Amino acid sequence: MAGELSKRAQTLAAVAKEAIAAGMGVIAIKPRSKKPDTRFSLHGLNSSTKSLKEVKRWLAQDDQINLAARLKESNICVVDVDGDQGAMAIRRITKLPRTRKTITRDGTHRYYRYSGNLGGSAIEFAPDLDIILSGYVMLPGSRHPDGGTYKSRDFAAPIADMPDELVKAIRKYRTSKKESNAKGNNASASKLPKGSRNTRLTRIAGSIRRQGYDETVIFTVLDAFNRNFCDPPLRESEVEQIARSVSRYDPEHEDLFTVMADVTPRDVTFLWRPYFVRGAVNLLEGDGNVGKTYFLCWLAAMLSSGKALPGQEAMDPQGVLFLSAEDDPETTLFQRFTRMGADLLRIHVMKKYLPLNEDVIPLIEEYIKEKGVAAIFLDPLLAYMQGVDMNKANETRPFMARLAELARDHNVTIIGLRHLTKAVKDKAIHRGLGSVDISAAARSGVMIGLQPDNEDIRVFAHSKYNLSVRGESLLYTLQGESATRVPKLAWCGTTDLTANDLGRKPNPPGRPASESSDAEQFLKRALASGTRPVKEIIAEAERRSINASTLRKVARKMGVEKRKRHWKLAETPL
Numbered sequence: 001m002a003g004e005l006s007k008r009a010q011t012l013a014a015v016a017k018e019a020i021a022a023g024m025g026v027i028a029i030k031p032r033s034k035k036p037d038t039r040f041s042l043h044g045l046n047s048s049t050k051s052l053k054e055v056k057r058w059l060a061q062d063d064q065i066n067l068a069a070r071l072k073e074s075n076i077c078v079v080d081v082d083g084d085q086g087a088m089a090i091r092r093i094t095k096l097p098r099t100r101k102t103i104t105r106d107g108t109h110r111y112y113r114y115s116g117n118l119g120g121s122a123i124e125f126a127p128d129l130d131i132i133l134s135g136y137v138m139l140p141g142s143r144h145p146d147g148g149t150y151k152s153r154d155f156a157a158p159i160a161d162m163p164d165e166l167v168k169a170i171r172k173y174r175t176s177k178k179e180s181n182a183k184g185n186n187a188s189a190s191k192l193p194k195g196s197r198n199t200r201l202t203r204i205a206g207s208i209r210r211q212g213y214d215e216t217v218i219f220t221v222l223d224a225f226n227r228n229f230c231d232p233p234l235r236e237s238e239v240e241q242i243a244r245s246v247s248r249y250d251p252e253h254e255d256l257f258t259v260m261a262d263v264t265p266r267d268v269t270f271l272w273r274p275y276f277v278r279g280a281v282n283l284l285e286g287d288g289n290v291g292k293t294y295f296l297c298w299l300a301a302m303l304s305s306g307k308a309l310p311g312q313e314a315m316d317p318q319g320v321l322f323l324s325a326e327d328d329p330e331t332t333l334f335q336r337f338t339r340m341g342a343d344l345l346r347i348h349v350m351k352k353y354l355p356l357n358e359d360v361i362p363l364i365e366e367y368i369k370e371k372g373v374a375a376i377f378l379d380p381l382l383a384y385m386q387g388v389d390m391n392k393a394n395e396t397r398p399f400m401a402r403l404a405e406l407a408r409d410h411n412v413t414i415i416g417l418r419h420l421t422k423a424v425k426d427k428a429i430h431r432g433l434g435s436v437d438i439s440a441a442a443r444s445g446v447m448i449g450l451q452p453d454n455e456d457i458r459v460f461a462h463s464k465y466n467l468s469v470r471g472e473s474l475l476y477t478l479q480g481e482s483a484t485r486v487p488k489l490a491w492c493g494t495t496d497l498t499a500n501d502l503g504r505k506p507n508p509p510g511r512p513a514s515e516s517s518d519a520e521q522f523l524k525r526a527l528a529s530g531t532r533p534v535k536e537i538i539a540e541a542e543r544r545s546i547n548a549s550t551l552r553k554v555a556r557k558m559g560v561e562k563r564k565r566h567w568k569l570a571e572t573p574l
Contacts, residue, residue, distance in 0.1 A: 009059035012067050012141045016055045018156050019069040019139060022100075022111075024076060025050050027136055028058050029066035032143045035212070037065050042409055043248045045070055045136060045215050046362045051369060066142035071134060072216070077114055077162055078132040082107040086128030093126075094165035100158065102140050103151040109137055112162035118170050120220055131170060135216035191231035201226065201239065205246035215247035237359070245358050271375060271413040272299075272309045274468035275446050278374075279411045281403050283381070283445035283464065285418045285432050286502075288544075290448050290458060291478065292417050293327065294336070296377050298489050299415075301342035303375060310474060310491055318374035321348045321364070325383035339486040348373060355386030356399075361406060368410055376407075381416030382434060382543050390434030390543070400441035416442075421545045428463040428499035433545050443467050449502030451475065457492065463499030473497050519546050519554040524569070527560070531568040 005013060016026045025048025028040035036044035040058045048070040049055065058065060071078060079096065081087055083106055090096060102109040107128075122131040138144075140152035192200055201222050208218050222243055226233045269278040276282045286292045302309055306317035327333050329349045337347055348371060354360045356378075368376070378384050388395045407414045418438070420431045428447050429439040439445065445464035451457040458478070462471040472494045481487035522544060526537050538548045559570045 004060055005056065006059075006063040008141065009056075009063035012063075012139070013052065013056050013059055015139050015141050015152070015155050016067055017052050018100075020050050020052055020055075022074075022076065022159055024074045025070035026055050026139075027068045027070055028055075029068050029138070029142065031062075031064040031066065032145050033066065034068075034138065034145060037062075040065070042405075043362070045072060045247070046244065047365070048136075049369060054369065067139045068136040068142070069139050070136045071132060072136075075114055076159065077112050077118070078137045079110045079112065079166075080104075080107070080130040080132055080137075081110065082128040086126070089126035089129040093169045094163040096166075097160045097163065098157075099160035100155060101152060102137070102155070103153075104138075105144050105146070105148050111159045112166075113159050114162040114167060118167070119174055120223075121216055122170060122173055123217075125170075125173060131166075135214055192229055193231055197226070197230045197234055198238070198242065201230075201234070201242050202246065205242055209246050209249065215243050218247055219243035241358055244362075268467045269411075270468075271303075272312060274465060274471045275444060275462055276413050276415060277443045277467055278413050279408050280443035280467070281400060281407055281414045281416065281441060283418055283432070283439065283442045284415055284448065285420060285428075285445060285463065286448035287420050290450060292448055293324070293379055294478070294487075295448060295460075295489075296322070296379055296415065296417060297333070297336045298340060300347055300375075300377060301337055301340035304343040304346035305341055317343055317346055319346045319348060319368075319372050321350075321368060321373045321376045322379070323350055323377065323384065324379045325353050326379060336486050353383075356384040356403070357387065361402065365406065365410065368412060373412060375413040375415065378414070378416040380543075381418050381438070390438070393435045393437040396435040397437045397441065400438060404441060419543075419545060428461075428502065433543070439464060445499075447499040447502050451495070451497070452501075459495060459497050459502060461497060461499040461502055473499075516550060516554055518544075519551045520558060522546055523551070523555060523558060523560065523567075527567060527569045531563065531566045534562065534565050534567050537567060 019026055027045065027048045028037040029035065030037045036047070037058075038044075039062075041047040041049075055067070079090065081090055082104075086107055096110060100111040109132075118133055120134045122133070125131045138150050140150045140155050142150045144150065204225060205218050205222055208221055219240060222239050223236070226239050266279075270276060271278050284292055284296060299309075300320040300322050303315075303318045303320050306315050308314040322333065324333060329351075333349065334344075337344060348367070356364075364376070367373070382390050385396070385399055388399050390396060403414055403416075406412070418432045418434070421433055423431070429445065430436060431447075432439055442464060443466045444462075447461050447463040449459050449461070451459050456477055457475050459473055459475060461473040465471070473496070474491060475493050475495050476489055476491045478487035479490050519541070522541055523537075526532065526540065538551060541551050542548060555567065560567050561570060
């Protein structure tokens with residue numbers, strides 16, 4: 001790759017290598033600008049990378065971009081000294097030791113390591129002196145918007161520890177700032193009560209973002225407003241999420257519109273042609289007890305070991321991030337993957353359940369870039385939509401759009417497992433649990449069901465195909481299944497049955513015919529361990545297509561006791 005780079009790009013790549021080696025992420029910046037280049041770093045600070053190979057790809061595509069180093073969470077601080085006044089201000093505090101340094105238009109950026117928590121950046125710490133602890137700083141070789149180039153005589157120089165005197169000065173600055181804010185609060189300003197805090201903070205964040213400020217500045221302003229004017233204040237994590245969410249959007253929207261003549265075409269590629277599309281969200285659907293999770297495990301095992309899928313040639317082994325909200329990795333999943341012959345070094349799992357929100361998705365993005373993951377499986381999809389009403393299009397569509405963005409930006413195949421409702425529908429795409437917008441947002445979908453004439457045979461039918469022709473419906477069986485043995489999947493031909501044929505079957509074998517019976521079985525399992533909140537149980541039941549009113553009727557019939565908005569079985573202790 002280095003041989004293909006221009007001289008300027010090679011210089012920037014060498015600087016990026018040193019930044020990454022020091023523990024900082026690298027961000028692509030627009031040419032002659034300080035703003036993130038959304039072609040390569042879509043979410044700015046949150047799209048930083050520690051992959052030198054990825055940085056070189058950016059530079060090979062456009063060697064005019066600038067680069068910046070992410071300081072946030074690196075425990076590296078930059079002392080930004082401008083001119084004689086800034087130099088005099090820092091001398092009053094301490095004598096700075098020799099360290100890695102960038103020469104700027106008006107002074108220097110000096111890098112220092114620190115331990116513990118020093119908070120966010122201290123802008124205007126003193127006249128012409130800033131302490132940058134979060135956000136990002138421009139790297140040597142980048143061009144300043146007003147002319148000139150950031151330079152360094154030796155960017156590979158060691159990074160020294162921050163002097164104790166400066167650490168104490170920063171802590172003292174923060175204490176005095178808090179006291180000053182407390183004294184300066186406008187006593188006549190009205191406090192924001194619950195119900196209006198998030199809306200007001202989001203509006204403030206939007207106003208700041210439209211002026212071109214990044215996440216660090218937005219959070220600093222929101223944090224101060226929240227502490228002083230919200231009653232009670234929101235949790236810091238909620239304020240961080242608002243700042244992070246708003247900062248994702250380009251303040252100038254300069255790349256929002258274009259003409260088709262300037263669009264770069266992208267070929268449609270497949271994980272498994274034509275059923276599962278790369279760089280897109282796909283669905284795997286079916287009734288209960290047809291083996292949807294088993295099939296996902298089988299597919300992950302095949303991908304990890306590089307074995308050929310039906311109708312395909314053998315492929316290079318690929319990494320899979322398998323997110324399961326129902327099966328335990330240490331027991332169920334480990335046993336399945338081992339017996340299916342998976343390469344366990346290529347199967348990645350999350351150690352604990354977390355919903356897919358703006359706190360978690362950036363972590364997944366960083367992880368899949370680092371590990372080279374090619375596919376993400378969500379089992380089930382609705383479990384990862386916490387806080388989203390699955391029946392409302394205006395809530396499910398943004399969530400699905402964010403998943404599609406994740407898939408497209410990293411060219412990964414996302415497959416979400418979804419259960420079906422019991423309602424009879426003519427179209428298979430209308431059988432899925434939740435809003436039809438979930439189906440609409442997916443680019444491809446497959447339904448698994450039982451063959452009507454032989455329930456030992458399963459049908460794998462292409463139900464949605466926006467980017468291809470409909471694939472053949474395939475037949476397979478599960479052989480050698482027992483209480484202690486994972487069955488073997490064996491393909492056994494094709495069929496004329498379609499997903500619509502499977503979708504019209506209201507009560508598939510293996511599931512109770514009565515919704516009341518379903519509700520009773522569910523309640524026994526849900527309350528087996530003791531008392532649980534009613535709201536939580538109803539939400540869980542609805543994800544399994546059990547109606548809330550049916551659940552309440554069955555609960556009364558079973559004698560389920562209600563204590564302060566909690567349910568318990570009569571025989572379980574409080």
